[in-house]
Amino acid sequence: MTQTTVEAPAPPAGRVRLGLSNRLLARPEIGALVAAIIIFIFFLILAPSFRSAESFFTVLYQSSVIGIVAVGVGLLMIGGEFDLSAGVIVYTAGLANSMFCWYFGVNLWVGAFISLALCLLIGFLNGYLVMRTGIPSFLITLGTFFVLQGANLGVTKLVTGTVSSTDVSQIAGYDSLGKVFSSSFKVGSVTIWTSVIWWFLFVALATWALQRTRVGNWIFAVGGNADSARAVGVPVMRTKIGLFMTVSFLGWFVGMHQLYRFNTLQAGGGVGNEFIYIIAAVVGGTLLTGGYGNAIGVAIGAFIFGMTSLGIIYAGWDPNWFKAFLGVMLLLAVLVNLYVKRMSTMRRAGS
Amino acid sequence: MIVRSRTFRVAAALTAVALASAACSGGGREKTDESTTGGGGNAAGSSGYTIAFITHETPGDTFWDKVKNGAQQAAKDTGVTLKYSNDPEAPKQAVLIQNAVDSKVNGIATTLVTPDALAGAVKSAIDAGIPVVGFNSGIDQYKKLGALMYFGSDETLAGTTAGKRLAEQGAKHPLCVIQQTGSVALEARCAGVKSSVPGTENIQVNGADDAAVTTTLQAKLAQDKSIDAIVTLGAPQAIDAIKAKDQSGSQAKLVTFDLNQEAAQDIKDGKILFSIDQQPYVQGYMAVTSLYLNLKNGNDIGGGNAVLTGPSFVDSSNIDKILPFTKNNTR
Numbered sequence: 193m194t195q196t197t198v199e200a201p202a203p204p205a206g207r208v209r210l211g212l213s214n215r216l217l218a219r220p221e222i223g224a225l226v227a228a229i230i231i232f233i234f235f236l237i238l239a240p241s242f243r244s245a246e247s248f249f250t251v252l253y254q255s256s257v258i259g260i261v262a263v264g265v266g267l268l269m270i271g272g273e274f275d276l277s278a279g280v281i282v283y284t285a286g287l288a289n290s291m292f293c294w295y296f297g298v299n300l301w302v303g304a305f306i307s308l309a310l311c312l313l314i315g316f317l318n319g320y321l322v323m324r325t326g327i328p329s330f331l332i333t334l335g336t337f338f339v340l341q342g343a344n345l346g347v348t349k350l351v352t353g354t355v356s357s358t359d360v361s362q363i364a365g366y367d368s369l370g371k372v373f374s375s376s377f378k379v380g381s382v383t384i385w386t387s388v389i390w391w392f393l394f395v396a397l398a399t400w401a402l403q404r405t406r407v408g409n410w411i412f413a414v415g416g417n418a419d420s421a422r423a424v425g426v427p428v429m430r431t432k433i434g435l436f437m438t439v440s441f442l443g444w445f446v447g448m449h450q451l452y453r454f455n456t457l458q459a460g461g462g463v464g465n466e467f468i469y470i471i472a473a474v475v476g477g478t479l480l481t482g483g484y485g486n487a488i489g490v491a492i493g494a495f496i497f498g499m500t501s502l503g504i505i506y507a508g509w510d511p512n513w514f515k516a517f518l519g520v521m522l523l524l525a526v527l528v529n530l531y532v533k534r535m536s537t538m539r540r541a542g543s
Numbered sequence: 544m545i546v547r548s549r550t551f552r553v554a555a556a557l558t559a560v561a562l563a564s565a566a567c568s569g570g571g572r573e574k575t576d577e578s579t580t581g582g583g584g585n586a587a588g589s590s591g592y593t594i595a596f597i598t599h600e601t602p603g604d605t606f607w608d609k610v611k612n613g614a615q616q617a618a619k620d621t622g623v624t625l626k627y628s629n630d631p632e633a634p635k636q637a638v639l640i641q642n643a644v645d646s647k648v649n650g651i652a653t654t655l656v657t658p659d660a661l662a663g664a665v666k667s668a669i670d671a672g673i674p675v676v677g678f679n680s681g682i683d684q685y686k687k688l689g690a691l692m693y694f695g696s697d698e699t700l701a702g703t704t705a706g707k708r709l710a711e712q713g714a715k716h717p718l719c720v721i722q723q724t725g726s727v728a729l730e731a732r733c734a735g736v737k738s739s740v741p742g743t744e745n746i747q748v749n750g751a752d753d754a755a756v757t758t759t760l761q762a763k764l765a766q767d768k769s770i771d772a773i774v775t776l777g778a779p780q781a782i783d784a785i786k787a788k789d790q791s792g793s794q795a796k797l798v799t800f801d802l803n804q805e806a807a808q809d810i811k812d813g814k815i816l817f818s819i820d821q822q823p824y825v826q827g828y829m830a831v832t833s834l835y836l837n838l839k840n841g842n843d844i845g846g847g848n849a850v851l852t853g854p855s856f857v858d859s860s861n862i863d864k865i866l867p868f869t870k871n872n873t874r
Contacts, residue, residue: 241766250765250790254758297571345603354872355608356779359805363571383790454753454786456805458779460603461751501755505762511747515724 220477221489223529227475228496230528231521235499239507245382247506255498256391258468259491260446263394264439265466266473266490267402271435272415272482273322273329277314277336278439279465284340285311285447286457287348290357293365300365308444314340315440319433341463348459356458360451373445374453387449391491394442398487411435416483472497475525477533496525589622594834595643596827597653598679599636600629605778605803606823610679612873613827614652621835633660640664643673650674650834655681655688656727662688674837678830679823680728682849691837692845694829696821696853698728702735704854705774705798705819709740712796712816714772716742718763722750722780729776732800736774744770753783760787764795772796778803778818785814802857807869811862821853824873 216222235242261278268275285307293303318336322329345355352358360366376385402408410431413421422428451457476493478485500521504514596614600607611627618625626648628639636657641664643651651668655661655677668675669689677685677693685693709717717740719733724747737743746763748756764770764787773788773795775781781799788795799806800819809815829850836842844850857865868874 239766241762244765246791247762247765250758250761254755257754294571349608354803355603355605356803358572450754454782456779456782457753458603458605458751460601461753463751464749465752498758502758502762505746505759506766508766511721511745514747 217532217535219489220484220486221492222477223532224476224489224492224496224525226532227525227528228492228499231496231499231503231525235503235507239503242503242506245380247502249382249384249388251495251499251502252388253385254502255491255495256385256387257446257449258465258472258497259391259494260387260394260449261439261442261465262469262472262476262490262494263391263398263487264435264442265469266476266478266485266487266493267398267411268435268439269470269473269478269480270402270415270482270485271411271432272418273432273435274333274470275318275329275436275439276333276466277318277340278333278443278469279462279467280337280340280344281311281314281440281443281462282447282450282465283457283459283462284314284344285444286451287344287357287459289448290360290451290457291348291351293360293363294358295351297363300360300363300369302365304365304369304448307447308441311440311444311447312437315437316433318440319436322436323429323432337466341460345459355460357451357456359455361455366452369448370452373448373451387446390445395487395491402486407431407434412483468497471522475522475529477529497522500525590835590839592621592649592835592838593624593626594618594650594652594831595626595628595640595646595648596831597636597639597643597651598627598629599631599633599654599656601631602629606801609823609872609874610827613824613829614831615827616824616873617828617831617835621832623831623835625831633657637661637664640668644668644671647671648673649838650676652676652678652830652834654679655685655690658684658688665689674834676830676834676837678826685849691843692833693849694826694833694852695849696826696851697849698731699735699738700851701800701819701821701854702732702737703739704735704856705732705800706736706739706743708817708856709736709772709774709796709798712772714740714796716740716744716767716769717772717774718760718767718770718795719743719745720756720760720773720775720780720784721745721747722756722775722777732776733774740772743774748780750777750780753779756780756783757786757790760784761791764788764791764793768793770795772798775799777801778806781806781809781815781818785809802865802869802874804869807857807862807866807874810857810859811866813859817856817858819854820857820874822855822874823852825852 241247265275265278288310289303289307292306293300318333321332348355348357376383402411410426413426414428414431418428472493473490474480475496476489478490500518504517509517598607614625630636630639637660640651640653644667651673658681665675665688675690677690679695682693682695682697717736719736721729721733723729733745748759773784775784778799778801781797782805784797796816798816802818802820806815806818810818833844865874
């Protein structure tokens with residue numbers, strides 16, 4: 193796969209051009225975009241069944257389930273924090289809604305809002321603890337991660353007597369909630385899931401917030417240097433807690449999708465996905481140290497992950513090697529990303 | 544403080560009333576008298592025996608939940624005090640066995656998933672005069688380790704039998720779905736299917752994420768249109784496979800290992816052809832009961848051979864009888 197680096201635009205040595213190309217290269221998502229295009233072409237060549245609109249929308253669906261939470265995780269990382277509970281909270285949200293309504297026999301909408309309140313509270317607690325104690329968010333949310341993992345299991349077992357939630361499809365409100373969170377429609381032979389549209393919407397919203405609003409500036413500021421941000425009057429605490437709550441809101445959203453698409457949830461689910469969100473954000477050009485990145489990049493990162501994980505199947509490669517292939521593709525994506533970014537900084541240094 | 548707690552109580556009561564009045568929505572919990580479920584039996588410890596029950600359960604698996612239910616019911620029925628512990632990692636499971644030996648239990652029931660790693664701990668139990676019974680896994684090694692009896696399914700046999708039934712249905716190219724990477728038992732099932740139907744192909748999915756399982760299967764069904772059967776190795780994955788089939792318009796036959804309530808309903812509705820059940824409840828129940836009989840009466844079950852709890856087939860012919868049991872979480 194060394195030939196792939198040739199695909200990147202090679203600048204003519206010597207003179208530096210200013211203008212559009214330079215401005216493009218300075219954007220965080222450009223490396224990820226180049227990597228995504230390369231991987232896309234790569235699978236188009238290698239996997240015949242990848243070359244259909246149906247497959248493309250399956251990939252988009254898979255990306256959206258990762259991408260929706262990843263948008264929040266990306267924003268949080270730009271703000272300089274991590275959330276390791278983001279994978280499990282998806283299942284906490286679904287389980288809470290499902291079991292509350294099943295146990296008390298109430299309309300699912302009630303449970304959905306209770307679940308939302310619960311998730312926002314968890315997000316708030318994450319943020320509040322991080323800000324109050326000064327302990328790195330990596331540790332605080334690792335704690336939340338374990339607590340939620342245990343509570344998911346323990347409470348589910350207590351309420352339903354098993355380790356999976358009960359079928360919600362017969363409870364009132366199922367149809368209308370299903371329409372909101374997990375419906376699909378057909379365009380020709382292609383199935384489009386509304387989660388894809390929601391994903392685009394959240395990405396657009398996050399992009400707008402980051403680029404055009406005061407809150408966006410605050411996020412970059414607290415992620416770059418929280419102390420200087422505070423010194424110039426940025427409400428650091430509010431911003432960061434808000435970011436944690438955004439993550440848990442989006443986790444809730446995907447939890448709703450999972451619940452109303454699959455009707456039952458296993459209490460042990462979601463573990464490990466928190467890293468996929470972080471990977472999507474990093475592949476998409478977000479800095480692990482905070483202060484740099486954007487929402488479109490994170491979306492492309494999620495797309496790369498979705499495309500790679502399914503592309504390997506479409507290509508029909510030996511399933512035992514799946515994770516190895518996945519790792520190589522992700523490394524490749526990060527390398528291309530780095531290469532493009534280095535080129536862009538070199539140019540700026542030259543000018 | 545008192546005032547506050549009273550306000551809280553009033554609020555809680557109001558909420559409860561609101562909920563009760565709203566509790567007219569269908570599909571919820573069936574309100575049964577709690578005392579009638581799982582009643583009977585003797586008080587814990589009335590027989591004076593303590594049995595340690597050790598598994599390699601990964602927390603949150605529906606399968607192990609049934610094993611545990613079986614063991615608990617057996618303990619209740621025989622008046623045995625049950626000490627349940629589990630750890631998916633072999634060295635830690637060995638420590639759990641050693642702990643049981645140190646605390647001088649009367650008998651030990653343990654899974655023997657990693658026989659070599661557990662051999663030392665099992666030997667120290669036998670040296671201490673504590674009878675050991677194997678269950679669930681370790682069918683080929685339990686005797687060598689010194690365990691008295693064994694209750695479980697032969698995974699390869701289960702796979703082979705499932706494959707034979709699929710072949711009778713005309714399947715040439717089944718897809719065997721492995722939801723946990725590197726599991727010996729799951730690989731053995733797929734190998735069993737493959738020995739009956741040589742065209743069997745394996746696929747790895749992330750069992751912790753239903754959406755990922757569905758899209759992966761969807762992609763595979765699109766990639767290879769010649770797949771005419773899907774074998775899932777766990778009931779939750781079977782539900783995902785149904786979604787994937789719907790999405791990709793595949794006509795592949797679906798069979799699954801293990802059961803849960805939804806899968807049982809799908810068997811009834813004809814969406815799943817059959818399930819290969821290794822009867823986890825029986826494994827837990829028998830492991831405890833056999834130890835009790837051995838301690839109480841010197842009994843030996845199985846005539847010197849392993850007692851097979853599976854494969855037991857659940858299909859349209861017997862689902863009506865079994866469906867209610869899945870609701871009790873015992874099948």
